[in-house]
Amino acid sequence: MDVSCNVSSIKLKNPLILASGILDENGYTMKKIIESGASAVVTKSIGIEERKGFETPVIYEEYPYFINAIGLSNPGIDAFASEMNILKGYNVIGSIFGTGPEDFSYLAMKMQEYGAIAVELNLSCPHVKGFGLEIGSDPDLVESIVSEVKSKVRIPVFAKLSPNTHDIIEEAKAARKADALVLINTLKAMKIDINARMPVLSNIYGGLSGKSIKPVGVRYVYEVSKEMNIPVIGVGGIESYEDVIEYIMAGASAVEIGTAIYRHGKGIFKEINNGILNFMKENKIESLSEIRGCALR
Amino acid sequence: MCFKMRYSYIIENVMENENTHTIFFDADFNALPGQFIMVWVPGYGEIPLSLSCTGKPKAITIKAYNEPGMKLINYKKGDKLFYRGPYGNHFSLVDGKKLIIAAGSGIASMHPLIDDNSIIIESLKRASDIIFEKELKGRAIFTTDDGTLGIKGHVIDALKNVNLNDFDMIYVCGPELMMKSVFDFLKDKNVRAEFSLEREMKCAVGICDSCSVSGIQLCTEGPVFTN
Numbered sequence: 045m046d047v048s049c050n051v052s053s054i055k056l057k058n059p060l061i062l063a064s065g066i067l068d069e070n071g072y073t074m075k076k077i078i079e080s081g082a083s084a085v086v087t088k089s090i091g092i093e094e095r096k097g098f099e100t101p102v103i104y105e106e107y108p109y110f111i112n113a114i115g116l117s118n119p120g121i122d123a124f125a126s127e128m129n130i131l132k133g134y135n136v137i138g139s140i141f142g143t144g145p146e147d148f149s150y151l152a153m154k155m156q157e158y159g160a161i162a163v164e165l166n167l168s169c170p171h172v173k174g175f176g177l178e179i180g181s182d183p184d185l186v187e188s189i190v191s192e193v194k195s196k197v198r199i200p201v202f203a204k205l206s207p208n209t210h211d212i213i214e215e216a217k218a219a220r221k222a223d224a225l226v227l228i229n230t231l232k233a234m235k236i237d238i239n240a241r242m243p244v245l246s247n248i249y250g251g252l253s254g255k256s257i258k259p260v261g262v263r264y265v266y267e268v269s270k271e272m273n274i275p276v277i278g279v280g281g282i283e284s285y286e287d288v289i290e291y292i293m294a295g296a297s298a299v300e301i302g303t304a305i306y307r308h309g310k311g312i313f314k315e316i317n318n319g320i321l322n323f324m325k326e327n328k329i330e331s332l333s334e335i336r337g338c339a340l341r
Numbered sequence: 342m343c344f345k346m347r348y349s350y351i352i353e354n355v356m357e358n359e360n361t362h363t364i365f366f367d368a369d370f371n372a373l374p375g376q377f378i379m380v381w382v383p384g385y386g387e388i389p390l391s392l393s394c395t396g397k398p399k400a401i402t403i404k405a406y407n408e409p410g411m412k413l414i415n416y417k418k419g420d421k422l423f424y425r426g427p428y429g430n431h432f433s434l435v436d437g438k439k440l441i442i443a444a445g446s447g448i449a450s451m452h453p454l455i456d457d458n459s460i461i462i463e464s465l466k467r468a469s470d471i472i473f474e475k476e477l478k479g480r481a482i483f484t485t486d487d488g489t490l491g492i493k494g495h496v497i498d499a500l501k502n503v504n505l506n507d508f509d510m511i512y513v514c515g516p517e518l519m520m521k522s523v524f525d526f527l528k529d530k531n532v533r534a535e536f537s538l539e540r541e542m543k544c545a546v547g548i549c550d551s552c553s554v555s556g557i558q559l560c561t562e563g564p565v566f567t568n
């Protein structure tokens with residue numbers, strides 16, 4: 045049995061990647077995650093300059109949902125070099141964010157120089173003004189960012205799209221020059237505490253993630269896989285091997301796992317990998333490619 | 342596991358010194374010494390605070406140096422205290438003799454460990470910084486930077502005169518430099534010791550990476566580590 049998979053030119057020993065923004069600001073933390081069984085890690089989204097992020101509270105948790113407004117806190121691309129150095133020889137996908145094609149291509153070249161095996165363009169953070177949402181919902185801007193980055197780096201370019209859009213296909217088509225699409229980022233959301241009579245997050249709005257968004261993620265992966273011929277990485281609410289299989293059947297080449305770590309710990313990658321292997325054995329599946337997209341109608 | 346935001350009513354707000362208060366609140370969750378909660382001061386932010394009492398009632402002890410802290414120390418009996426948790430691991434509980442080594446408000450997280458079987462070394466800048474005076478008097482060896490209470494000097498100056506073999510467990514909490522000096526001092530001695538580390542914490546559930554040291558998340562795998 046073979047759980048390995050390919051995402052454009054990248055070969056991964058299993059389909060389980062760490063999602064951007066979760067335990068991936070420090071080199072040693074990412075190393076631990078890879079040693080725990082993830083086939084690759086996506087870094088926290090890194091920008092040109094350091095950002096402190098929003099004031100606390102930056103998360104609100106009430107299983108099965110999770111809302112965060114970390115606010116793209118990051119050390120800036122220059123300072124991030126030292127974290128990437130710790131990860132030499134490991135499968136690291138550099139996530140980057142910026143305001144336009146120039147920012148993105150500069151950051152992508154830096155990530156390539158630091159040894160990233162691919163870059164993931166964060167075109168979709170829902171709670172930071174000027175980044176993400178505004179970009180994700182402007183197809184022309186998406187197209188020019190992807191083209192510009194593609195023309196500047198040799199490593200594969202992944203485009204992470206926003207679910208906060210009225211037409212995912214339009215957005216996906218705008219990013220078609222990417223080597224893969226990553227679906228989905230968090231959904232814009234908020235929480236009001238009825239006893240304090242105010243929003244909990246200091247930023248008021250945040251991004252919804254975790255188990256509650258899985259059906260939305262699966263739907264987006266399905267819809268895009270049905271309409272377009274491009275590798276898709278599925279993200280959103282994955283907690284079990286069943287969730288991974290579901291994404292793969294919807295057409296995903298690989299998946300990213302984020303929020304679930306707060307309940308399952310770093311051991312989740314091995315757990316899920318074993319679950320997938322058992323499922324394959326029981327169902328006499330030799331390779332994941334046999335079931336990839338099998339649910340598409 | 343549920344870390345949902347909740348609230349409890351404040352029973353009492355006790356002023357420990359000029360800028361440190363202990364707030365007692367009525368909560369029935371289970372917690373152990375060393376664990377912390379994330380306290381939300383609506384409109385001002387959220388901060389990690391060790392439980393300074395883990396039984397009933399529970400308490401937090403706040404040294405106010407930021408905006409949420411400053412608001413918090415003015416809370417009154419009957420006010421709502423919003424929080425999530427408890428989070429983190431805890432100190433090992435032992436039956437034998439305990440040595441508690443603290444600097445400043447680091448004593449807060451070890452306050453639940455103080456009993457008739459414990460000796461405390463408490464290091465302060467000056468005598469007026471003392472907190473938990475009632476519990477410490479008679480059990481503590483003090484050191485102060487300016488010599489206004491106890492030995493003039495640092496924890497190690499007190500530690501040197503203690504027979505470490507008398508103790509079944511040593512607990513340490515305070516600024517990192519102080520803990521490093523104790524860690525180094527104890528290195529070649531055959532003693533059991535636990536250190537509680539403090540770092541900026543944003544999520545407290547092990548996903549944001551803001552509290553990590555060498556790939557370890559203090560909020561979930563700590564804050565207590567053994568020597």
Ligand SMILES: Cc1cc2nc3c(=O)[nH]c(=O)nc-3n(C[C@H](O)[C@H](O)[C@H](O)COP(=O)(O)O)c2cc1C
Nearest residue numbers: 063064065089112166228229253254280281302303
């Ligand atoms: C705390 C937190 C921080 C995140 N930060 C980023 C980020 O910096 N860049 C990004 O592209 N996505 C970020 N995300 C979104 C995740 O990568 C992922 O798309 C989303 O959470 C859905 O997957 P999950 O349900 O497995 O977490 C973040 C999510 C969380 C929960």
Ligand code: FES
Nearest residue numbers: 543545549550560
């Ligand atoms: S505070 Fe977020 S990982 Fe510890």
